[in-house]
Amino acid sequence: MLKKDLLELCLLQLLDGGDKYGYEVLTPLRAAFPDTQESAIYALLRGLGKEKYTEWYMAPGGGGPDRKYYRITSAGQARLEEMRDQWRNMRDAIASFGVE
Amino acid sequence: MKQPKSLTREQYLKQFSRAVRWRLPPREPEDAIADYRELVFQPERDESKLVEELGEPVQAAHLLTDVKSYRRWLKVFAVLAFGLFLLAKWDYMAWSNVRLSFAEQWWYPVWTMAVGLALSLYWFRRHGQKNGPLPKGLVLAIAVVLIAGCVVMYGIWDVTGAVMYEQVSEHTLRLRQQTRLVITAMMYVGTLSAVAALPGLVLAKCYDRRWLALYVLGVTVAAMIGFVTFYFKSIDLDYLTANMLQSYLFARLIPIGIVGLIGTGVALC
Numbered sequence: 240m241l242k243k244d245l246l247e248l249c250l251l252q253l254l255d256g257g258d259k260y261g262y263e264v265l266t267p268l269r270a271a272f273p274d275t276q277e278s279a280i281y282a283l284l285r286g287l288g289k290e291k292y293t294e295w296y297m298a299p300g301g302g303g304p305d306r307k308y309y310r311i312t313s314a315g316q317a318r319l320e321e322m323r324d325q326w327r328n329m330r331d332a333i334a335s336f337g338v339e
Numbered sequence: 340m341k342q343p344k345s346l347t348r349e350q351y352l353k354q355f356s357r358a359v360r361w362r363l364p365p366r367e368p369e370d371a372i373a374d375y376r377e378l379v380f381q382p383e384r385d386e387s388k389l390v391e392e393l394g395e396p397v398q399a400a401h402l403l404t405d406v407k408s409y410r411r412w413l414k415v416f417a418v419l420a421f422g423l424f425l426l427a428k429w430d431y432m433a434w435s436n437v438r439l440s441f442a443e444q445w446w447y448p449v450w451t452m453a454v455g456l457a458l459s460l461y462w463f464r465r466h467g468q469k470n471g472p473l474p475k476g477l478v479l480a481i482a483v484v485l486i487a488g489c490v491v492m493y494g495i496w497d498v499t500g501a502v503m504y505e506q507v508s509e510h511t512l513r514l515r516q517q518t519r520l521v522i523t524a525m526m527y528v529g530t531l532s533a534v535a536a537l538p539g540l541v542l543a544k545c546y547d548r549r550w551l552a553l554y555v556l557g558v559t560v561a562a563m564i565g566f567v568t569f570y571f572k573s574i575d576l577d578y579l580t581a582n583m584l585q586s587y588l589f590a591r592l593i594p595i596g597i598v599g600l601i602g603t604g605v606a607l608c
Contacts, residue, residue, distance in 0.1 A: 261374060262381045269392065277392050278399035281374065285403060307377060 246272065246283050248326055251319040254293060254311040260300060261307060284309065292318050344390060348379045351389050351396055358400030360545040362409050365468030371403055412544070415462050419540055419554070422455045423533045426561040430529025433568045444573060448565025449595060455558045456602045459540070459551055463606070467548025473607070474546075480553050481603070484535055487528045488560035492592065494521035495567055499585040522571075529564030532557040543606075552606035559599025563592055 249268055253259065264284060265277045272280075287293045292315035300306030311319070346354070355375050359368040379389065393399060429435055429448055437447065498514075498521050536557030542550035567588060574584070 261378055262383070265378065276394035276399075277378065278394040278402050281378070281399075282402035285371070285374075303382075307374060 242272075242275075243283065244322065244325070246275065246280060247287065248319070248322040250280070250284055250287060251292065251311060251315055251322065254309055255316070255319055258308045258310040260309070264309060287315065290314075290318075344395075345387060346390055346396070348384075348386055348389065351393070352376060352379055354396035355399055357545070358397045359403060361541075362400050362404045364405070364408055364466060365548075367403075371400075375399070412462075412466075415458060416540070416544075419455055419459055420537065422451045423536050423540075423558070423561075425451055426558065426565055427530045427533035429565045430533065430561055430568060431526055433526070433572055435569070443569075445566050445569035447569065448562040451565075452558050452562035452595070452599070456555055456598070459554060460602060460605055463543055463548045463551045467543060467551065469549060470547040473549060477542075477547075477550055477553060480535065480539070481556055484532055484553065484556050484560055488532065488556075488563070491521070491524050491528045491560075491564060492596075494524055495592075496585065496589065497521075499588060525564045525568055529561050529568070532560035532564070536561070549607050552603045555599060555602040555606050559596065559602070563595055563599075566592065566595065 246268065249271065250264065253264055253267065261281070261284070265280050268280050269275065269277050284293070288295065288309075291312060293309050294312055295307050295309050297305045298308050352372070352375060356368070356372050359371050363371065375393075378384075378393065384392075394402075425435075426448055435444060435447060438444070494517075498518050534557075536554040539550050539553030539555075539557060543554065570588065
């Protein structure tokens, strides 16, 4: 799994916890991966939309203008499950070398 | 380590918008710009850390770019821009270092125009996008190029129709001055038409594909003038009568002009 895949896994996992608007998705990921710029995370989020793993809708946001909310699709759920398996396998493989 | 430069929210969005409009296929830029507007104008966002958090605007646009389709566009743009460069050079210098053994030099600008029209119309009809009502600037630019082209064509008609009569009359000096004026007008109008076609191409990519009409018309005027320029340079006036010169030129210039005008109309539709 590359860093890009890890970011995708985190993005899908985050959206699996509920619909979120752009800034809400990008901020925790940037906090978790400080060497990655938000534009790179946004590009991945957009890529997930193109692959139909996520979709969006407009909804009122916090008294200001409408915001674009992202949600995970059923294809996205399946992809998330697949990536979780890959992550677990990788984690176990690394753990077998004694890496904590 | 290089310090990221500081940009205001407006500057950031402006630079980002320009970059995505140039790089992304139609419809996609507006979507990306709307998303970035939301991200950039978040109340929680610290403006001084904009570049640090989001990355350089051009870099951000690069991350969204489909490299394959962007490279295809760059190739098309390079061909069209090179054609404009040739037309501008030919009209300004009245000289070409390209020599093809199987064709007369005065046809080179017409071939360049043919390639430019076919490629640009094909590309923008497939990949371009209309955007709202017809821009006023486009109407004005088309009117200026069209009027300038018509004035020069009228000057050419006038001069070529008068040559033989004037050569034996007492008005030789006036004719020389008129001819010099027409040649100067050809040089500047031809070159400037080719130069004006370039922004037409860029604006057609970035904002509205109907700006291509400016490119098509600019190329047509430049090619027609290039055709006359090279023809004038290669003929021997001793063996031509006025009517021969005028009828030879305009029997070819009129169809070229009609093709250019049809192309302009197609670009506007």
